[in-house]
Amino acid sequence: MSRVIVVTSGKGGVGKTTTSASLSAGLAKKGYKVAVIDFDVGLRNLDLIMGCERRVVYDFVNVVQGEANLKQALIRDKRVENLYILAASQTRDKDALTEEGVGKVIDDLKSEGFDFIVCDSPAGIEKGAQLALYYADEAIVVTNPEVSSVRDSDRILGILQAKSRRAESGDAPISEHLVLTRYNPERVDNGDMLAVDDVVDLLKVPLLGVIPESQQVLNASNAGEPVILDEQADAAQAYMDVVDRFLGEEKEHRFLTTEKKGLFSKFFGK
Numbered sequence: 001m002s003r004v005i006v007v008t009s010g011k012g013g014v015g016k017t018t019t020s021a022s023l024s025a026g027l028a029k030k031g032y033k034v035a036v037i038d039f040d041v042g043l044r045n046l047d048l049i050m051g052c053e054r055r056v057v058y059d060f061v062n063v064v065q066g067e068a069n070l071k072q073a074l075i076r077d078k079r080v081e082n083l084y085i086l087a088a089s090q091t092r093d094k095d096a097l098t099e100e101g102v103g104k105v106i107d108d109l110k111s112e113g114f115d116f117i118v119c120d121s122p123a124g125i126e127k128g129a130q131l132a133l134y135y136a137d138e139a140i141v142v143t144n145p146e147v148s149s150v151r152d153s154d155r156i157l158g159i160l161q162a163k164s165r166r167a168e169s170g171d172a173p174i175s176e177h178l179v180l181t182r183y184n185p186e187r188v189d190n191g192d193m194l195a196v197d198d199v200v201d202l203l204k205v206p207l208l209g210v211i212p213e214s215q216q217v218l219n220a221s222n223a224g225e226p227v228i229l230d231e232q233a234d235a236a237q238a239y240m241d242v243v244d245r246f247l248g249e250e251k252e253h254r255f256l257t258t259e260k261k262g263l264f265s266k267f268f269g270k
Contacts, residue, residue: 003138005116005117007142008123015181022239030243030247032082034118035116039120046085050085052075059090060073060105065096074086099134133163136160144181161173161174176206216233
C-alpha cells in the first residue's frame with residue numbers, strides 16, 4: 001500500500017527540501033519505488049537539489065491543470081533506480097493547485113505502484129503547504145534547534161492535527177516524526193542552540209533523526225545531488241539513519257555530542 005509523506009516546517013530555510021531529497025533517495029536506494037513532489041509553486045527548488053532542472057518539460061501544475069499527463073511530467077532520477085521527481089512550476093501562481101487536482105495526482109501515483117509519495121511542502125501555512133499535508137498519512141516536521149523555528153513547527157503540528165483529510169474524516173491521525181537539522185553540539189554546549197531533549201520536550205513528537213550542521217550539505221545542494229548520496233559525509237550517514245528508523249529499524253542516534261579531545265589534541269590544538 002502506498003504511503004504519502006509530507007515533509008513540512010513552520011519556517012523557511014531549515015533544510016526541508018534537503019530532507020525531502022535525501023529521504024526520497026534513501027528510500028529508493030532501499031529498493032522502494034518513490035515519487036517526490038515539489039509543492040512550492042513559484043520557487044521550484046527541489047529539481048535543483050535533485051540535479052534535474054534542465055530536464056523539466058512539464059511540471060506539477062501542468063498535470064493538475066490537465067495540460068500534461070503524469071508520465072510526461074515525472075522525471076526519472078539518473079543515479080537512483082525507482083526514484084522519480086515531479087517538479088513545481090516556476091511561473092504559475094500558488095492558486096493553480098487545487099485540492100481535487102492534487103488528490104487526482106496522488107491517486108494516479110498510487111495506481112502506478114509507488115510505495116512512497118513524498119510531498120515537499122512550502123514553509124508556513126499558506127495554501128500550498130495545506131495542500132501538501134492534506135492527503136498525508138505521515139508527516140516529517142523539520143526544524144532547527146532555535147526557539148523561533150521550534151515555535152513555528154508547533155503551529156504546523158496544530159494544522160496537521162486539524163486540517164488533514166484524516167482529521168476531517170475522523171480517521172487515525174497523521175503519524176508525526178521530527179527531524180532536527182543543522183545541529184551543532186559545540187553551540188549547544190555554549191548555550192547558543194537548544195539541545196535535542198529541549199526540542200523534543202517542547203514539540204512532543206518522536207525524534208526520527210538529528211542532522212549535523214555541515215558544509216557538505218551546501219556542497220551537495222550546489223552540485224545538484226542529495227547529500228545522502230555522499231556516503232562519507234556525516235550528514236549522509238545521519239539521513240540514512242533517518243531512513244532506517246522511518247522503516248522501523250532500531251538505530252542509536254549519532255552526532256549529538258562534541259568529540260572529546262585526547263591529551264595530545266589538547267596540547268597541540270588538534
